[in-house]
Amino acid sequence: MDMNSLKAQNLLKIISLLRNHPDITRQELAREAGISMPTALHMIEELSRKNLITETGENASTGGRRAKTFSLNPESGYGVGIQIARKYVEFVLVNLRGEVKEKVRYETSFSDQPAWYRKLGAKLIDLISQADVEEEKVIGVGISFPGIIDLENSLILHSHVFSLQNVSLDRFYKCISYPLVIVNDANCACYAEQSQREEDFLYISLNESVGGAIMTENTLYTGKHWQAGEVGHVVLYPKGKSCYCGKEGCSDAYLSAGVLCEGHEDLDDFFAHLEKKDPQAIQIWDTYLNDLAILVSNMRMLLDMDIVVGGDVGARMDAYVEDLAERIEEYDLFSRNVDYVRACRCKENIFSVGAALSAIDHFEYRLL
């Protein structure tokens, strides 16, 4: 099918809508997609014939005649997500709803060498054969990478985490034979969260490193140089702690997961101590929440949108968000209620799932 044709565009519009709104009626589809009812009926028929959508029931709320509802057949396509972290690589295979069907994690340290990339390609093939899905249903692969990615020029502009600068993405393309997209890690996390919410938001990724991403009108705002949302290097304390980027006082130096892990085995260990009211953990957390409150209130002042605290720390913060909100209130005199800050809802395999969803977004035309 010519992907630029009006028909293909309408089909893709409907697929996108169905991904975010299960159990939707024909009338709702036509309205949301901005197409006429006869066109919608025609598209639905075509998608049903391809087994991409199925009838899921009837809508009871409309009064009078009940309207049939439709959903995307979630197993009609899959995306693979790969998270490249400091000390491991995580793979997931998800269906069109973002449900994880297969996952695996390998301990490995990234190295910019041909052998490392080849191994990555081999592990991907292993995952797909383990998952027992038809190969042609894998529509694409997404990689979550801790760095600034310039997709237009196919470059990793820089990655402080891996000390890289201007590295061509061809190294990845050469070893992966599926349609491939490489995405900044915080942007991936933001993607994973977006599938569960609709309003604009800033995602603050509290992880090995601190990053952020801005989702507005269901699209990532990338900025002029692909660096929008890099909240990890907003200065919290001038002349403060050294940051790995070379500056001093960046929020990363105060809010990375490593700050909490100091003196603890890992994040789970830290939060277990915190729950047990261990005085040392309480003190570290108190400082951490105060610093996070400054960052959140500054970002809110700038963007006036919801703020999601995410990443591996945010995923463990449900019980502490109220405390955080109270601290934010001290800085934010504009809002009567600090109800704009929340912990992330996607809590597991955040980066790899986000990468997979990003791949599905990029390559969903391959479903047709």
Ligand SMILES: [Zn+2]
């Ligand atoms: Zn920095």
